Amino acid sequence: MSATFLGMPPFPEAARAAVEDSQLRHNLHKATHTIRDKRGQAVGELDDWAELRSEGAAIKEHTLRHLDRYLEQVEESVQRAGGTVHWASDAAEANAIVTRLVHGTGQSDVVKVKSMATQEIELNRALEQAGITAYETDLAELIVQLGQDLPSHILVPAIHLGRARIREIFLEHMARWGVPAPQGLTDDPRALAEAARVHLRERFLNTRTAISGANFVVADSGTTVVLESEGNGRMCLTLPETLISVVGIEKIVPTFDDLEVFMQLLPRSSTGERMNPYTSMWSGVAPGDGPQEFHLVLLDNGRTDVLADTVGRQALRCIRCSACLNACPVYERTGGHAYGSVYPGPIGAILTPQLQGMSSETDRSLPYASSLCGACYEVCPVAIDIPEVLVHLREQAVEGPGRTGEKAMMAGAEAALSSPAALEAAQRAASAVRGAVPRHLPGAASAWTDTRSVPEIPEESFRRWWKKRGEER
Amino acid sequence: MRIALFITCVNDTLFPDTGRAVVELLERLGHEVVFPQGQTCCGQMHYNTGYRRPATKLAVRFVQTFDGADAVVVPSASCAAMIREHYPRLGRSGSRLSRKVAALAPRVYDLTELLVDVLGVTDVDAYYPHRVAYHPTCHGLRMLGLGDRPYRLLRAVRGLDLVEVGRPEECCGFGGTFALKNSDVSTAMGADKARQAVDTGAEVLCMVDNSCLMHVGGILQRQRSGVRVAHIAEILARTETSEAAVSPTTEEADR
Numbered sequence: 001m002s003a004t005f006l007g008m009p010p011f012p013e014a015a016r017a018a019v020e021d022s023q024l025r026h027n028l029h030k031a032t033h034t035i036r037d038k039r040g041q042a043v044g045e046l047d048d049w050a051e052l053r054s055e056g057a058a059i060k061e062h063t064l065r066h067l068d069r070y071l072e073q074v075e076e077s078v079q080r081a082g083g084t085v086h087w088a089s090d091a092a093e094a095n096a097i098v099t100r101l102v103h104g105t106g107q108s109d110v111v112k113v114k115s116m117a118t119q120e121i122e123l124n125r126a127l128e129q130a131g132i133t134a135y136e137t138d139l140a141e142l143i144v145q146l147g148q149d150l151p152s153h154i155l156v157p158a159i160h161l162g163r164a165r166i167r168e169i170f171l172e173h174m175a176r177w178g179v180p181a182p183q184g185l186t187d188d189p190r191a192l193a194e195a196a197r198v199h200l201r202e203r204f205l206n207t208r209t210a211i212s213g214a215n216f217v218v219a220d221s222g223t224t225v226v227l228e229s230e231g232n233g234r235m236c237l238t239l240p241e242t243l244i245s246v247v248g249i250e251k252i253v254p255t256f257d258d259l260e261v262f263m264q265l266l267p268r269s270s271t272g273e274r275m276n277p278y279t280s281m282w283s284g285v286a287p288g289d290g291p292q293e294f295h296l297v298l299l300d301n302g303r304t305d306v307l308a309d310t311v312g313r314q315a316l317r318c319i320r321c322s323a324c325l326n327a328c329p330v331y332e333r334t335g336g337h338a339y340g341s342v343y344p345g346p347i348g349a350i351l352t353p354q355l356q357g358m359s360s361e362t363d364r365s366l367p368y369a370s371s372l373c374g375a376c377y378e379v380c381p382v383a384i385d386i387p388e389v390l391v392h393l394r395e396q397a398v399e400g401p402g403r404t405g406e407k408a409m410m411a412g413a414e415a416a417l418s419s420p421a422a423l424e425a426a427q428r429a430a431s432a433v434r435g436a437v438p439r440h441l442p443g444a445a446s447a448w449t450d451t452r453s454v455p456e457i458p459e460e461s462f463r464r465w466w467k468k469r470g471e472e473r
Numbered sequence: 474m475r476i477a478l479f480i481t482c483v484n485d486t487l488f489p490d491t492g493r494a495v496v497e498l499l500e501r502l503g504h505e506v507v508f509p510q511g512q513t514c515c516g517q518m519h520y521n522t523g524y525r526r527p528a529t530k531l532a533v534r535f536v537q538t539f540d541g542a543d544a545v546v547v548p549s550a551s552c553a554a555m556i557r558e559h560y561p562r563l564g565r566s567g568s569r570l571s572r573k574v575a576a577l578a579p580r581v582y583d584l585t586e587l588l589v590d591v592l593g594v595t596d597v598d599a600y601y602p603h604r605v606a607y608h609p610t611c612h613g614l615r616m617l618g619l620g621d622r623p624y625r626l627l628r629a630v631r632g633l634d635l636v637e638v639g640r641p642e643e644c645c646g647f648g649g650t651f652a653l654k655n656s657d658v659s660t661a662m663g664a665d666k667a668r669q670a671v672d673t674g675a676e677v678l679c680m681v682d683n684s685c686l687m688h689v690g691g692i693l694q695r696q697r698s699g700v701r702v703a704h705i706a707e708i709l710a711r712t713e714t715s716e717a718a719v720s721p722t723t724e725e726a727d728r
């Protein structure tokens with residue numbers, strides 16, 4: 001059974017529970033700060049980081065602007081190299097294509113390389129309904145799958161779990177999926193990794209179909225690229241007979257040369273490493289070497305709509321490095337589940353509402369899940385101005401119905417600030433009650449006074465003082 | 474120099490002492506301060522919450538009020554950032570507003586920028602015999618790029634013992650309406666910042682923005698921590714004479 005983000009509460013509500021979970025807060029603080037500092041060091045080593053960053057942004061901008069052309073080029077070059085290209089306009093189409101392709105192989109089991117795109121379309125659920133079992137092979141993704149949990153981070157999906165809990169999950173659930181966890185398993189990281197290795201090794205050797213995503217697709221050579229740290233992805237990409245890759249249309253780069261920029265940007269931003277441990281690249285099919293059947297499913301699922309938004313479309317530059325999550329003071333305190341979306345953290349707050357619209361209260365709450373501190377923008381290797389997009393999406397959120405309290409407050413403030421006379425009247429009214437402000441305010445204002453004192457209202461405003469001072473002189 | 478003061482609505486209404494300190498300081502340095510009467514608010518709250526239309530109206534009011542000023546001083550880094558960084562996004566290109574913004578925005582300064590870059594002073598002849606913890610706010614740090622300006626100014630104050638709050642690059646959790654909409658997360662962030670301030674052993678927590686100070690200060694006060702808060706202008710305005718007149722109160726009563 002696979003879990004789903006559907007029906008999660010709006011961010012503030014989910015965040016409250018997370019903030020109160022001190023174990024989670026502790027785990028997240030430690031993990032995000034470690035990786036944040038590591039990234040800072042790795043980036044600090046390069047004196048041309050600023051140039052690399054703007055180069056990365058420029059390549060993505062250029063590709064997105066001419067996406068129609070590059071998509072056709074990808075189709076041509078992949079087919080030329082012996083692969084087959086499929087087009088999916090939405091999640092349902094993509095899932096149907098993959099299901100049909102797997103059925104065509106006659107298999108009922110598939111191994112999976114960690115992939116955000118297949119999470120986004122909830123492929124595992126769709127396959128399950130079609131009688132196909134998808135086995136996650138990324139260590140953290142495996143933990144999440146065994147525990148019937150949800151991923152909470154783009155790169156480290158099990159970041160919310162400690163090793164004691166991971167041990168329990170292995171002992172309880174591994175047997176049902178394949179090779180069981182050894183008796184007497186401890187929560188020593190090496191023992192846990194070894195249990196996963198033995199469990200997965202059998203899976204790799206016995207499964208003939210694999211499903212992956214991709215970090216990049218090179219248009220001119222038709223090369224698909226996957227970066228990972230464990231080598232489990234490499235197993236999936238090389239051992240099976242059939243390989244199906246589901247890739248968002250924004251993952252294209254024009255040439256192999258362009259890849260060089262991202263091979264520097266991505267590892268340093270995501271894991272804080274100079275070089276990525278396992279980088280797999282394949283162009284179509286090579287006779288006698290690796291999968292002999294290759295299918296590339298190009299996924300739109302809302303992306304062309306995002307492209308039409310001149311402010312919002314910069315979100316499509318994202319290379320899913322997760323640096324913005326690790327840098328975010330909000331994510332650090334809430335974790336990924338509070339966002340109620342496959343893409344958590346700052347990038348999730350701007351991507352999810354754009355990809356799936358803002359019809360639900362949960363989606364409308366996402367652009368507000370930020371103090372606009374700008375730490376995400378600062379670390380983003382492709383210079384996505386996340387705060388700018390957040391504000392842009394807030395503008396769309398307030399267009400809708402509801403929010404009567406907020407709208408009334410904003411209209412009240414607008415009136416009070418509409419002229420110096422109006423402001424002065426409001427200030428005088430405030431000064432008149434200055435001694436009588438209670439410690440705890442009712443209604444919406446209690447959100448402030450529950451935890452914070454209110455400042456004392458002064459006897460006179462600055463402008464009153466200035467006027468009197470002028471008269472005295 | 475003739476300097477136009479944009480006090481900001483928050484300072485005007487809740488923190489007039491900060492405005493008085495700016496006036497006192499700049500006059501002491503031999504400059505003339507004017508207060509254009511038409512000013513109200515920069516529109517930051519409306520803009521950041523998604524209410525673009527009222528924000529644009531306030532931007533129009535701002536550029537009309539300060540049209541032709543040689544220099545505008547803003548004792549709030551986030552309001553200065555609103556004007557310099559976000560106003561250019563409000564007007565359509567080629568519109569009257571965007572032309573006015575292009576002409577005015579480069580002459581709008583946060584107080585520390587005005588002092589260091591325009592007036593060329595770092596030692597403002599202030600006296601403040603206290604241990605002060607400085608926290609650079611996000612808009613000052615990342616949008617305006619204030620860099621070491623506040624530190625240089627504070628280091629030149631006689632008697633002042635400057636310490637930095639831990640993790641200075643990390644947001645205090647105010648974030649405007651974020652503080653109300655996501656008060657749990659906001660408070661968690663603010664409590665961490667408050668603890669870091671207390672850990673420095675400072676008597677006073679200083680920032681360049683009263684809105685962030687109101688948030689962390691509100692938590693410090695509720696916790697009866699004993700740490701007071703002060704806008705940088707209020708520290709820079711102090712001299713031996715004024716320090717003797719206003720000896721710092723101990724912890725204010727928690728209201």
Ligand code: SF4
Binds near residue numbers: 269325381384
């Ligand atoms: S938005 Fe930028 S920082 Fe965040 S995951 Fe994407 S590329 Fe990385």
